[in-house]
Amino acid sequence: MANPQASTIVPTLSDTSDLPWWKTTVIYQIYPRSFKDSNGDGIGDLQGIISKLDHFLYLGVETLWLSPFCTSPQADFGYDVADYKDVDPIFGTMEDFRELVKQCKLKGLRLLVDFVCNHTSTQHEWFQKSVRKQGKYKDYYVWTDGKILPDGSRAVPNNWLSVFGGPAWTWCKERQQFYYHAFLPEQGDLNFRNRDVVEEMSLVLRYWLDLGVDGFRLDAIANLYESENVFQDNPRSGKDVPPTEWEYLTPVHTDYVLPECQELLMHWQKVMDKEQQIDGRERFMVQEIYTDSDTRAAMARYGAHAFNLDLVQDLAVPLSATQMTGLIAQEYTDKPDCYWPTFVVGLPYTFKFLL
Secondary structure: OOOOOOOOOOOOHHHHOOOOHHHOOOEEEEOHHHHOOOOOOOOOOHHHHHHOHHHHHHHOOOEEEEOOOEEOOOOOOOOOOOEEEEEOOOOOOHHHHHHHHHHHHHOOOEEEEEEEOOEEEOOOHHHHHHHOOOHHHHHOEOEEOOEEOOOOOEEOOOOOEOOOOOEOEEEEOOOOEEEEOOOOOOEEEEOOOOHHHHHHHHHHHHHHHHOOOOEEEEEOHHHOOOOOOOOOOOOEOOOOOOOOOHHHEOOOOOOOOOHHHHHHHHHHHHHHHHHHHHHOOOOEEEEOOOOOHHHHHHHHOOOOEEOEOHHHHOOOOOOOHHHHHHHHHHOOOOOOOOOOOOEOOOOHHHHHHHO
């Protein structure tokens, strides 16, 4: 009979006790809508999560990451936030969230939440005030008159495409301008060149940190900034896809290519560091971005940690240990000391194989 310890490496406490918690933790993503329904309405909720915390202890999970649960019209399943500081009623209440934080701490679990920072719902109070050009909110989003055609009509300023397909600009009749949306028309992109927007979103971070969360997963980081000159087209990619699909163009003016992204992430890291100075608890911030290992390592030089999705995207049938070890080894070859790999595994690659 084979020795079960021969193929298993179990780190001892002495191996990891001097490392920050986020370097050794196992994180489990919870999609609240489908995880556990506590009241029989067919939708998962925060009380359902609370009722199953021992399940994560049984699995050996140490940190929970909650997908969006804030107030939202649900055009994009919660990624269209209408209120960053409240829980959507379909998931429960703020009291439920406070109870979740309390119970996680009692059981020794850490808690990360999604920070949907690139855009808000067009139903958000900020967007509605921006439509009306009300006070400081006038330039909270990316607005343009577009191109004025010879007949006096307006056209979109460029060929930029939405990640979800189709034009990335939508005409607002009330304001008489186009607004930019990297995703759905119901998700207006915030204008991070406006310092008020930067401070507003920093306050959102502080709000959840004060409630006791241990960090954030930053959504759609690659889309935070667009070129200031909106009259520049993105070039053709050469890919054989319909001209309405996002991959038809190379997003040189709309993707993670601008230095402002680094500056903003460093600013948010300082917000996290300041909280640590207050109570001594180290927080963790990780980005959703699809990139290679060298780029991830370069990003770590300014404090930005990125998901390594290679084990989700790059595995191929037939699966083999050689494939997996090769992808893992890339993360430890010629990388700076500041870089710490964050491996993602799970069901997405299973779905990919089945389709």
